[in-house]
Amino acid sequence: MGLLTGKRALVVGVANDRSIAAGIAGAMRREGAELAFTYQNDRLRERVEKIADGLGSKVTIPCEVSSDKEIQGAFASLKKHWRSLDILVHSVAYAPREQLDGDYLQGVTREGFLMAHDVSSYSFSALGEAARPMMQGRDAAMLTLTYIGAVKAMPNYNVMGVAKASLEASVRYMASSLGPEGIRVNAISAGPVRTLAASGIKGLRGFLNHVEQVSPLRRNVTIEEIGNVAAFLCSDYAAAVTGEITYVDCGYNSVG
Ligand SMILES: NC(=O)c1ccc[n+]([C@@H]2O[C@H](COP(=O)([O-])OP(=O)(O)OC[C@H]3O[C@@H](n4cnc5c(N)ncnc54)[C@H](O)[C@@H]3O)[C@@H](O)[C@H]2O)c1
Numbered sequence: 001m002g003l004l005t006g007k008r009a010l011v012v013g014v015a016n017d018r019s020i021a022a023g024i025a026g027a028m029r030r031e032g033a034e035l036a037f038t039y040q041n042d043r044l045r046e047r048v049e050k051i052a053d054g055l056g057s058k059v060t061i062p063c064e065v066s067s068d069k070e071i072q073g074a075f076a077s078l079k080k081h082w083r084s085l086d087i088l089v090h091s092v093a094y095a096p097r098e099q100l101d102g103d104y105l106q107g108v109t110r111e112g113f114l115m116a117h118d119v120s121s122y123s124f125s126a127l128g129e130a131a132r133p134m135m136q137g138r139d140a141a142m143l144t145l146t147y148i149g150a151v152k153a154m155p156n157y158n159v160m161g162v163a164k165a166s167l168e169a170s171v172r173y174m175a176s177s178l179g180p181e182g183i184r185v186n187a188i189s190a191g192p193v194r195t196l197a198a199s200g201i202k203g204l205r206g207f208l209n210h211v212e213q214v215s216p217l218r219r220n221v222t223i224e225e226i227g228n229v230a231a232f233l234c235s236d237y238a239a240a241v242t243g244e245i246t247y248v249d250c251g252y253n254s255v256g
Helices: 020-030 042-054 068-081 110-135 158-181 204-214 223-233
Strands: 008-012 034-039 060-062 087-090 140-146 183-190 245-248
Touching: 008 020, 020 034, 020 087, 020 223, 034 042, 034 068, 042 060, 060 068, 068 110, 087 110, 110 140, 110 158, 110 183, 140 158, 140 223, 158 183, 183 223, 223 245
Parallel strands: 008 034, 008 087, 034 060, 087 140, 140 183, 183 245
Antiparallel strands: none
C-alpha cells in the first residue's frame, strides 16, 4: 500500500514534464493517489492531458488562477468527477519578466507587484477556499511551493520574493483557518530547478552553480525529490504537521 492510497489529489501548475508539479504528481501517483489536473490555458492543454494520461488520469480542467470565475468553474467541473478531495497542490507563480532582473526598487511597478501577488500568492488562498467544502473532515492537505527568496534578498528574484513572503504568511493563516476542519496547509521551499518559470529569472545558472558549490549535499534538488517530500507532507504520516515551510534544497538554507 502506498502513502496516499485512497486519496484524491488536484494538481495545479503542470506546464510540462519538467514542472515541479509534474514531479509531485509522479510521486503522488506512485504512492497510490488518484489525480486530477488543471491547465492554465488552451496552449498548455494537450501537454497537460498527455502528462495526466501517463499518470492514469483523464481529469484535466482549465483554470486561469487570476480569474474567480475560472476557479469557481474548475471546482464545479471537478465535482462532476469527484464528490470529495483530499489533496490540493498549488505550484503556480508569475511575475513580468522585466521585474526579475536588476535592482528591485528601480524595476518594481504597481502593476507588476499586484500581478505577482495575485497569481503567486492570492491564488493559493482563493483555491484553498474553493476547495474547502470538498476537503472537510477528511484528514486533507493543501501544499504550495515557495523559495528562499521569501526570507532572504536574492539577486534578481525581487518582487517574486515579496510575493513568496506573502504566500508563506498565507500558509500560516490558512492553516489556522482550516485546522479545525481537519485540513492541513504546508509549503515546500524548493531549491532552484531549471523549469519554464525559473527561466524567467535572470542568472538562474548562477543560482544553480552556487547551490552546487556551497550546499551541504553539493548538488541541486530534483523534481522527483521535491515530489517525495510533497507526498509525505500530504500523507497521514504528516498528520500533525501544518503551517510549516519545509526546505527541500540539499541543505542550502542551513549554511552561512
Ligand atoms: N523552479 C524553481 O527554481 C523553483 C524553486 C522554488 C519554488 N518554485 C516554485 O514552484 C512553483 C512551480 O514552478 P515551476 O518552477 O515548476 O515552473 P513551471 O513553469 O513548470 O510551473 C509554473 C506553473 O504556473 C502556471 N501559471 C502561471 N501563471 C498562471 C495563471 N495565471 N493561472 C494558472 N496557472 C498559472 C503555469 O501554467 C505553470 O504550470 C512556483 O510557485 C515556483 O515559484 C520554483
